[in-house]
Every structure is written in C-alpha cells, then in structure tokens.
Amino acid sequence: MKNELILLCHAATHAMKAGSFPTLDDPIEHLERPRLSALASAYVPDRVITSPSLAAVETGRAFGVGMSTDVQWSDLDHGRWHGRSLKEIYDEEADALSAWLSEPDSAVHGGESLEALQARVRSALDTQRHSGVTLISTHAIVVKVALAVVLEAPLAGVYKMDLEPLSAITLTRSDHTWRLRYKPLV
Numbered sequence: 112m113k114n115e116l117i118l119l120c121h122a123a124t125h126a127m128k129a130g131s132f133p134t135l136d137d138p139i140e141h142l143e144r145p146r147l148s149a150l151a152s153a154y155v156p157d158r159v160i161t162s163p164s165l166a167a168v169e170t171g172r173a174f175g176v177g178m179s180t181d182v183q184w185s186d187l188d189h190g191r192w193h194g195r196s197l198k199e200i201y202d203e204e205a206d207a208l209s210a211w212l213s214e215p216d217s218a219v220h221g222g223e224s225l226e227a228l229q230a231r232v233r234s235a236l237d238t239q240r241h242s243g244v245t246l247i248s249t250h251a252i253v254v255k256v257a258l259a260v261v262l263e264a265p266l267a268g269v270y271k272m273d274l275e276p277l278s279a280i281t282l283t284r285s286d287h288t289w290r291l292r293y294k295p296l297v
Contacts, residue, residue: 114284115292116239117154117246118254121162121170122147123276131196132189133250139169143276147173150277157243162186162250170277171248183235186250190222215266225256225266232256236282236289254280261289 122143126133139147151173159178161171162185171178192200200208207219215225223231232253239245255269261282281292 113244114240114242115244116236116282116284116289117156117244117279118257118282119150119154119170119246119248119279120251120254120274120276121164121167121248124166126194127276129196130198132192132194132200133164133166133186134194135164137164137166139166146277150279151175154246154279155244156246158241159246159248160184161248162253164250167248167250171246174246181235183231183238184247184249184253185231187225187228187252188222190218190220192220192222213267213270215269225252225269228252229256229260229266233260236260239284251276251278254278257282258291261291 122139124133124137124139126137128140147170154174156174156176159171159174159176160181161167161178163180163182164186167184168180197208204219210217210219215229218224218227236257251274252269254274255272256266258264258272258280259266259268281294282289283292
C-alpha cells in the first residue's frame, strides 16, 4: 500500500510579508496565485487536507481534488500574539519573545508551545493511513515540526530551518515508519 504525504507550506499572506503573527482569516497574496497554479500542475494528489486557516484552504483549493479540513494540521496557537507584529511584541515583551524563539517548551504568549505542537503533529502523522497521495496544506512551523518528528531530531532544530511559502516535503510510510523522500519536480 503506497502512502505518501506532501506537506505543503501555504502561499504567502500579507501578515507573513509584514512580519506579523497570523490569524485564521489571513488570505493569500494575489501575487502568489500564479506560483500556486504552477505548483498545482506539478503535484497530482488523490486528496487534499488543509489546516482550517483561510490561507491553507485557499492554497489547497488550487489542486482541484476532494478537500477536507483537519484541525490537527492547524498553525501553532500564538495566544495573545495573534495578529500582532513581531516588532510590537519585541518592543513590549523582548524576553518573552526571545524565550519563545529558543525554548521548545515556552508558551509565554498564552498559546501553544512547540512541544505541544509536536504532540499534535505526531498524532496527525499517526492517523494518516490513506493509500495514495495526500497533500496537506499547512503552515511552515507545522512542516518543520513534522520533519523533526520523522527524523527523530531534537525539537530545537526547527529554529534552524527556513521554509518558504509553497515549499513542500514528501513523506512516505513503510509499515509504521515515516521516511523523508526527496523527489525533484522535473
């Protein structure tokens, strides 16, 4: 049984470009649509699962196949920092921001820690038992944490990863083990 997951970082939003923490209703930037169309022709999934965020849903729609939403693939809960700029948080809570950017167990914003996100992503990966190819439109931090889970890497390693909007990783499942798979688009 072939079981393949394509974890796709959703298209860029204005909040991302402005250096702000996201909200659930951030739409993708119009300039991203041509890039998204090109990507949609490169991947042909059997199904699409998205985070509930508008940007993830809009990204997922581009693939033109059956789509569902799963809260397990939601963005990290940024608590009271939702919608606020990084500069504003830095000016008001520099120590808290520093802790959040370096300590996986930190939830100083009143939201979710990376450790809590890791548990949620691990559970989401465990429930992915569909045969065929599933594309998951989600958030960069979720993809980074999934990489750490699959590679059994220290969670602090996510602080050293940069994933651009519309970048993707592919995971394949063999028995009960996920593996990172690199395959060129061309």
